[in-house]
Amino acid sequence: xxxxxxxxxxxxxxDKVLDGVSLHVxxxxxxxLFGPSGAGxxxxxxxxxxxxxxxxxxxxxxxxxxxGVEPEDRNxxxxxxxxxxxxxxxxxxxxxxxxxxxxxxxxxxxxxVQTLAKLLKIDHVLGHKPKELSNxxxxxxxxxxxxxxxxxxxxLDDPLRNVDxxxxxxxxxxxPRLLSDQNATVIYVTQDYKEAMAFGDEIxxxxxxxxxxxxxxxxxxxxxxxxxxxRLFGDPVINFLDVRLQKDxxxxxxxxxxxxxxxxxxxxxxxxxxCTLGIRPESxxxxxxxxxxxxxxxxxxxxxxxxxxxxxxxxxxGREIMASRPSGTDGPENGPAFVxxxxxxxxxxxxxxxxxxxxxxxxxxxxxx
Numbered sequence: 014x015x016x017x018x019x020x021x022x023x024x025x026x027x028d029k030v031l032d033g034v035s036l037h038v039x040x041x042x043x044x045x046l047f048g049p050s051g052a053g054x055x056x057x058x059x060x061x062x063x064x065x066x067x068x069x070x071x072x073x074x075x076x077x078x079x080x081g082v083e084p085e086d087r088n089x090x091x092x093x094x095x096x097x098x099x100x101x102x103x104x105x106x107x108x109x110x111x112x113x114x115x116x117x118x119x120x121x122x123x124x125x126v127q128t129l130a131k132l133l134k135i136d137h138v139l140g141h142k143p144k145e146l147s148n149x150x151x152x153x154x155x156x157x158x159x160x161x162x163x164x165x166x167x168x169l170d171d172p173l174r175n176v177d178x179x180x181x182x183x184x185x186x187x188x189p190r191l192l193s194d195q196n197a198t199v200i201y202v203t204q205d206y207k208e209a210m211a212f213g214d215e216i217x218x219x220x221x222x223x224x225x226x227x228x229x230x231x232x233x234x235x236x237x238x239x240x241x242x243x244r245l246f247g248d249p250v251i252n253f254l255d256v257r258l259q260k261d262x263x264x265x266x267x268x269x270x271x272x273x274x275x276x277x278x279x280x281x282x283x284x285x286x287x288c289t290l291g292i293r294p295e296s297x298x299x300x301x302x303x304x305x306x307x308x309x310x311x312x313x314x315x316x317x318x319x320x321x322x323x324x325x326x327x328x329x330x331g332r333e334i335m336a337s338r339p340s341g342t343d344g345p346e347n348g349p350a351f352v353x354x355x356x357x358x359x360x361x362x363x364x365x366x367x368x369x370x371x372x373x374x375x376x377x378x379x380x381x382x
Contacts, residue, residue: 045213111162
């Protein structure tokens with residue numbers, strides 16, 4: 014089943030939580046709804062599920078408007094942050110609930126529950142009631158229940174939020190395969206950009222009730238629509254430096270600590286503008302002093318981060334730059350050093366609006382696109 018949302022809005026008293034949200038999720042695809050706490054993600058799921066009604070807009074499932082259709086008749090599986098488990102039933106019975114409702118036989122129910130419980134690492138607590146479960150176990154029980162009935166549409170509200178780091182890593186590998194096997198249409202809510210990149214066929218970034226960008230994971234990471242989105246994706250966080258683009262006979266450039274950083278000629282239209290230069294830490298490379306674009310810095314600190322080594326550096330003007338390199342590779346731990354910036358990977362944002370400045374592209378006929 015496909016899912017189409019058109020111009021959805023929702024307010025609670027004077028608080029506008031969603032403002033004109035439009036999304037399309039093709040059948041069998043996963044859309045990750047990504048954004049900070051309070052962005053409107055959970056409210057959007059509740060609207061789709063039919064738990065609450067929108068003030069404006071339309072929800073279609075497989076092209077059919079579901080206005081007035083009761084939640085239980087929408088063929089939607091849900092796993093929400095508050096778990097919503099039946100308190101008088103053990104974990105096994107909670108997971109089995111949709112299978113029981115489908116009048117499946119006992120062997121099919123037992124097989125379905127055990128398969129999901131083992132995958133989600135909760136098979137040892139199937140006899141426990143919700144009050145006896147940790148929050149992580151409750152969350153995985155709710156997820157298993159949502160998956161058990163093999164609904165055509167799945168709404169998953171931050172299902173790995175309370176899961177420990179080791180299990181979360183494992184689930185990032187296992188859950189996409191499980192969702193693919195079910196061939197369900199999925200909206201997956203998260204605040205974790207790594208989950209968003211791992212799970213989404215597409216990612217919709219939402220903030221303050223407005224969808225700011227929709228695209229495949231690579232597109233969101235490489236060409237974020239604004240500085241806020243750029244800041245949300247990446248660990249360590251992207252570097253931002255205020256610059257003014259300049260141009261001479263050699264081309265377009267910016268100055269960092271009085272050193273020239275050459276940029277693509279397609280940014281000629283931004284020359285003279287006050288801009289913010291966005292540089293991913295992995296695009297800041299340590300070089301020797303005689304490198305043609307060596308920028309002098311002082312390395313203030315070094316720390317391991319996952320499979321990386323991260324250095325905090327200060328430019329001659331005291332501006333911070335984070336540099337990241339694979340663990341085990343050489344680099345200065347502290348003191349004076351020199352870096353170069355991979356300008357091909359640089360992002361240019363309008364300093365006033367925060368919006369990404371797209372490079373002009375020339376078509377085959379020589380026109381600007």
